[in-house]
Amino acid sequence: MTKTQTSGVGLVEAKRAHFDTPLTLRSGEVLPAYDLVYETYGTLNADASNAILVCHALSGHHHVAGHYADQPDNIGWWDNIVGPGRPLDTDRFFIVGLNNLGGCHGSTGPASINPATGKPWGADFPMVTVIDWVHSQARLADHLGIKTWAAVIGGSLGGMQALRWSVTYPERVKNTIVIAAAPYLTAQNIAFNDVARQAILTDPEFYGGHYYEHNARPVRGLRLARMLGHITYLSDDQMGAKFGRGLRNGNLSFGFDVDFQVESYLHYQGDKFAGYFDANTYLLMTRALDYFDPAREENGDLTAVMKRASSDFLIVSFTTDWRFSPERSREIVSALLAAEKNVSYADIDLAFGHDSFLLDDPYYHSVIAAYLQKVPS
Amino acid sequence: MTKTQTSGVGLVEAKRAHFDTPLTLRSGEVLPAYDLVYETYGTLNADASNAILVCHALSGHHHVAGHYADQPDNIGWWDNIVGPGRPLDTDRFFIVGLNNLGGCHGSTGPASINPATGKPWGADFPMVTVIDWVHSQARLADHLGIKTWAAVIGGSLGGMQALRWSVTYPERVKNTIVIAAAPYLTAQNIAFNDVARQAILTDPEFYGGHYYEHNARPVRGLRLARMLGHITYLSDDQMGAKFGRGLRNGNLSFGFDVDFQVESYLHYQGDKFAGYFDANTYLLMTRALDYFDPAREENGDLTAVMKRASSDFLIVSFTTDWRFSPERSREIVSALLAAEKNVSYADIDLAFGHDSFLLDDPYYHSVIAAYLQKVPS
Numbered sequence: 126m127t128k129t130q131t132s133g134v135g136l137v138e139a140k141r142a143h144f145d146t147p148l149t150l151r152s153g154e155v156l157p158a159y160d161l162v163y164e165t166y167g168t169l170n171a172d173a174s175n176a177i178l179v180c181h182a183l184s185g186h187h188h189v190a191g192h193y194a195d196q197p198d199n200i201g202w203w204d205n206i207v208g209p210g211r212p213l214d215t216d217r218f219f220i221v222g223l224n225n226l227g228g229c230h231g232s233t234g235p236a237s238i239n240p241a242t243g244k245p246w247g248a249d250f251p252m253v254t255v256i257d258w259v260h261s262q263a264r265l266a267d268h269l270g271i272k273t274w275a276a277v278i279g280g281s282l283g284g285m286q287a288l289r290w291s292v293t294y295p296e297r298v299k300n301t302i303v304i305a306a307a308p309y310l311t312a313q314n315i316a317f318n319d320v321a322r323q324a325i326l327t328d329p330e331f332y333g334g335h336y337y338e339h340n341a342r343p344v345r346g347l348r349l350a351r352m353l354g355h356i357t358y359l360s361d362d363q364m365g366a367k368f369g370r371g372l373r374n375g376n377l378s379f380g381f382d383v384d385f386q387v388e389s390y391l392h393y394q395g396d397k398f399a400g401y402f403d404a405n406t407y408l409l410m411t412r413a414l415d416y417f418d419p420a421r422e423e424n425g426d427l428t429a430v431m432k433r434a435s436s437d438f439l440i441v442s443f444t445t446d447w448r449f450s451p452e453r454s455r456e457i458v459s460a461l462l463a464a465e466k467n468v469s470y471a472d473i474d475l476a477f478g479h480d481s482f483l484l485d486d487p488y489y490h491s492v493i494a495a496y497l498q499k500v501p502s
Numbered sequence: 503m504t505k506t507q508t509s510g511v512g513l514v515e516a517k518r519a520h521f522d523t524p525l526t527l528r529s530g531e532v533l534p535a536y537d538l539v540y541e542t543y544g545t546l547n548a549d550a551s552n553a554i555l556v557c558h559a560l561s562g563h564h565h566v567a568g569h570y571a572d573q574p575d576n577i578g579w580w581d582n583i584v585g586p587g588r589p590l591d592t593d594r595f596f597i598v599g600l601n602n603l604g605g606c607h608g609s610t611g612p613a614s615i616n617p618a619t620g621k622p623w624g625a626d627f628p629m630v631t632v633i634d635w636v637h638s639q640a641r642l643a644d645h646l647g648i649k650t651w652a653a654v655i656g657g658s659l660g661g662m663q664a665l666r667w668s669v670t671y672p673e674r675v676k677n678t679i680v681i682a683a684a685p686y687l688t689a690q691n692i693a694f695n696d697v698a699r700q701a702i703l704t705d706p707e708f709y710g711g712h713y714y715e716h717n718a719r720p721v722r723g724l725r726l727a728r729m730l731g732h733i734t735y736l737s738d739d740q741m742g743a744k745f746g747r748g749l750r751n752g753n754l755s756f757g758f759d760v761d762f763q764v765e766s767y768l769h770y771q772g773d774k775f776a777g778y779f780d781a782n783t784y785l786l787m788t789r790a791l792d793y794f795d796p797a798r799e800e801n802g803d804l805t806a807v808m809k810r811a812s813s814d815f816l817i818v819s820f821t822t823d824w825r826f827s828p829e830r831s832r833e834i835v836s837a838l839l840a841a842e843k844n845v846s847y848a849d850i851d852l853a854f855g856h857d858s859f860l861l862d863d864p865y866y867h868s869v870i871a872a873y874l875q876k877v878p879s
Contacts, residue, residue, distance in 0.1 A: 320730050327725075352697045353730065388696045418747065
C-alpha cells in the first residue's frame with residue numbers, strides 16, 4: 126500500500142454545463158432545467174472514442190483527480206487511479222467526472238434555487254434515482270461530443286450507475302466496470318440507510334428539509350448518519366487492527382465522553398462530514414441506493430435485464446466488504462454469464478472493507494489497468 | 503419453531519430488596535444504598551443448592567417468566583425457557599431474575615431519587631459495570647439465603663455477567679452458562695454503541711442527562727439507538743427472508759416516508775422502545791458492554807483469568823449471530839480449555855442472529871435442558 130501524495134494530472138478546473146431541455150424523472154416529475162459541474166482529464170481523440178465516465182458514490186463529486194490552482198491540497202477523491210501511466214491512463218483516455226444531479230458540490234440539487242419560488246428547493250427537490258442520473262449523464266456526453274463511452278466505471282453507488290448505463294444506453298457503452306457494488310440493496314442495507322435518514326429527518330434543525338431558509342443545518346443528524354456509514358464502510362478486522370480496544374487517554378472515564386480511539390475516529394469523521402455535506406443530498410443519495418433494482422423491470426430476473434447490454438464487463442469485489450459483499454458481485458457475474466456477456470471478475474483480498482475501492486493497492490490497480498489495456502484508445 | 507403462548511410458571515410477583523451497606527463500584531464511586539427488584543420461580547430447597555440466577559441483557563429486567571395478576575398479557579421475556587418441564591425446570595430449580603442496578607424497571611437507577619439532592623440522579627448516577635452488577639447480585643443471593651448458585655445463566659450482556667460471576671465468586675457458582683456473548687467487545691461493537699449513545703447524548707431533549715427535571719425525554723435519540731440495535735440483533739438473511747425488498751404499499755413514494763417493510767418494522771420497534779425505556783439506562787448498559795473485558799486484569803490473557811473459575815461451563819453461540827459471532831464464543835471456549843475447565847460448547851444453527859438466544863427452538867432448548875439435567879437439584 127502506498128499513498129499517492131501528488132496528483133498525476135496536475136492542475137485541473139471544474140466546468141459547468143447548463144441543460145435547459147426538461148428532464149422527466151423516474152418519479153414522473155419534470156426538472157425544467159439543470160446544471161452539471163464536471164471535470165475532464167486527458168484529451169478526447171478525433172473520433173471521440175477514448176472517453177471514460179467516472180460515476181461517483183454517495184459522498185463523491187466531480188473532482189476525481191488533480192488539484193486546483195488555488196487549492197493545491199484539494200486532490201481529487203480517486204486521484205490514485207487517474208493520470209499518466211495510472212490505470213485510468215490520461216495519456217490514452219479522456220476521463221470525465223461529474224457531480225450528480227441532486228448533489229451538493231455545484232450541480233443542481235436541493236440547495237439550488239428553485240426557479241418557481243426563488244428560494245432553495247430543499248425538500249421540494251424532486252427525487253432523482255440512478256436511471257435519472259444516467260439520463261442526465263447522457264446529456265453531458267452529448268454536450269462533450271461523446272457518442273460512445275470507451276468505459277463507464279464506478280465503485281459502490283457509482284458501480285450501480287455503470288451497471289445502469291450498460292442496459293439503458295447499450296449502444297453508448299463499450300465497457301462497464303462495476304466495483305464493490307450490488308444489483309440491489311438487501312433489507313439490512315436499506316435498514317442502515319433508514320436509520321441514517323431518520324437521524325436527519327428527526328433532527329429539530331431539519332425543518333422538513335427547508336432548513337436553508339431557517340439559517341439552520343441538521344448537523345447532529347448528518348453526523349450520526351456519517352458515523353453509522355463509516356462503520357459499514359470499514360471491515361470489522363480493519364477496525365480491530367486500527368483501533369482495537371485502544372483507549373484515547375489510557376484510562377476509562379467511567380462516563381460517556383470519548384474513551385476508545387474508535388469513538389474519537391468516528392466523531393472526527395462525523396463532525397468533518399457534517400461540516401460540509403448537505404443533508405438533503407444525503408437523503409436523496411441513500412434513497413437512490415434503496416431504489417436501485419434494475420431487475421424489477423423484468424420481474425426480478427437480472428439476467429433478462431442484462432441481456433439488453435452490449436458492453437463487456439469487469440466486476441470487482443473485495444473480500445472484507447460486508448456492505449456489498451463479494452456474493453453480491455457474484456450475483457451480477459452470474460446474471461452476465463447467463464446473459465452470455467463477456468465478463469471478467471476479480472475478488473480482491475484487501476482488508477479495508479467497502480472502502481477498499483478507493484485505495485491505492487497495486488494488485489487492485491493492476492486488475493483495472495490490465496482490463497483497460499485491451500480497450501482501444 | 504413454536505411460540506409459547508402461555509406462561510409455564512403462571513402468576514408471579516415482583517419483590518424488592520433494599521441494601522443499605524454502601525457498594526464501592528469499579529469506578530471508585532460509592533453507592534450509599536440501593537434497591538433491587540427481583541422475581542423468583544420454583545422452590546428453594548432445604549440446603550439452598552438448587553438456585554439458578556438469570557442475568558439479563560441490555561434491555562431486559564427481572565420479569566423473566568410468568569405473568570402478573572393485573573397484567574395477564576405481560577409475560578416474562580424468557581418465559582419459553584422457564585417453567586415446569588422446561589429447560590430451567592421450576593420443578594427442580596429455584597430461578598431468580600432481577601433488574602440490574604442502573605436499570606429502569608424498578609431497581610435503583612438514573613431515574614431514582616438521589617438522596618443527596620432529593621431529585622432524580624440523572625447523569626449523576628454512577629457508572630455501573632458488569633463486575634458491579636455481580637457484586638450487587640451476590641448481595642441479593644445473601645438476602646435470599648443462597649450461598650452457591652447451581653448455575654448462573656445469561657445471553658449477550660447476561661452471558662458476560664455469568665462469565666464474570668465464575669471468576670469473581672468462583673466458590674459461589676457451580677455451573678456457568680454463557681449464551682451469545684463475547685469475552686470483550688470489538689472496535690466495531692464499540693462503534694455501534696457509540697453511534698447509539700451519540701444519538702441520545704446529542705438529542706436536544708437530553709439536557710445533559712437531567713431531562714427528568716425538564717419534563718422531557720430524548721425520544722428521538724433513543725428511537726435511533728434502538729433501530730440501530732435491531733439491525734445488529736437480526737441476521738442479514740433473516741431480514742432478507744422476513745422483509746426482503748417488500749414495499750409497504752406496493753409502490754415507491756419517491757420521497758422519504760416509509761416505502762419498505764423493513765423501515766416500517768424498524769420505526770415500530772424504535773417507537774415502542776423509546777416509549778418506555780430510560781435513555782440514561784441505555785447509555786449505562788452500552789457502556790457496561792464496552793468496558794467488559796475481564797482479561798484486562800491479566801494483561802489480556804483470558805486463560806489466566808478463567809483459571810480462577812471453579813465452575814463447569816456451557817458456552818452457546820448461534821451461526822447467524824454477527825453481533826457476537828460464534829468465533830467470539832470460541833475464544834471463551836479456547837481459554838476455558840487452556841485453563842483446564844470442564845466446558846461444553848454448542849454452536850447452534852438458527853437463522854435469527856443475535857436474538858436467537860431468546861427463541862423457543864427445540865434443539866437450542868434441548869442443549870440447555872441436557873446440560874442442566876446433570877446439575878443436581
